Amino acid sequence: MTPDELKALVRTIPDFPKSGIQFRDITTLIGHGAGFSASVDWLASQVAGNSAIAGMEARGFIFGAAVAARLGLPFLPIRKPGKLPCDVIGVDYELEYGMDRLELDPGAISPGQTVAIVDDLLATGGTARAATALLRKAGAEVDTAAFVIDLPDLGGSRSLTDEAVSVRALMAFEGE
DSSP: OOHHHHHHTSEEEETOSSTTOEEEETHHHHTSHHHHHHHHHHHHHHHBTBSEEEEETTHHHHHHHHHHHHHTOOEEEEBOTTOOSSOOEEEEEEETTEEEEEEEOGGGOOTTOEEEEEEEEESSSHHHHHHHHHHHHTTOEEEEEEEEEEOGGGOHHHHHHTTTOEEEEEEEOSOO
16 A cells, blocks of 8 residues: 555544644554555564564554564563553653653663664654653664654654654654
8 A cells, every 4th residue: 555545544533632633543544454554564664674663652552563573573562650560660751731751671671772663653752752762771772763643743753853763754744
């Protein structure tokens, strides 16, 4: 499937979660077998050569785990606080209205291991930047992130590039 055909599978829901927001809903893409498979293939082609794939809870688990399986690589889940049953390391980061935290089992990463981030959507880049910082804190080398959707007007791609991370996106939607 072409990128335009895949983009057509993403449903836009106006005014969600609040007025003025155009929510890009990937459930219609993952619910289309050929479209989901083609998206995973594209993402895998962008991160091949790394030794592990990381994805952030929750939709990053969908695409990241599928990409890792496609490439025969380990998948590293980056979790919300309190979800891992072991000692963790964490990174706090700012959201638009408050703070959040990501956590990781540091034993899942070998020093110098090359890890690519895979997620469904890149908006402001806050979560992806925090995941990059967390993986690097654990000893990983992170220089690639691949997304199904980029919202370039929100600046996430620039933000990650400033952190020496190459950003790849299957499709982009202008505006919020």
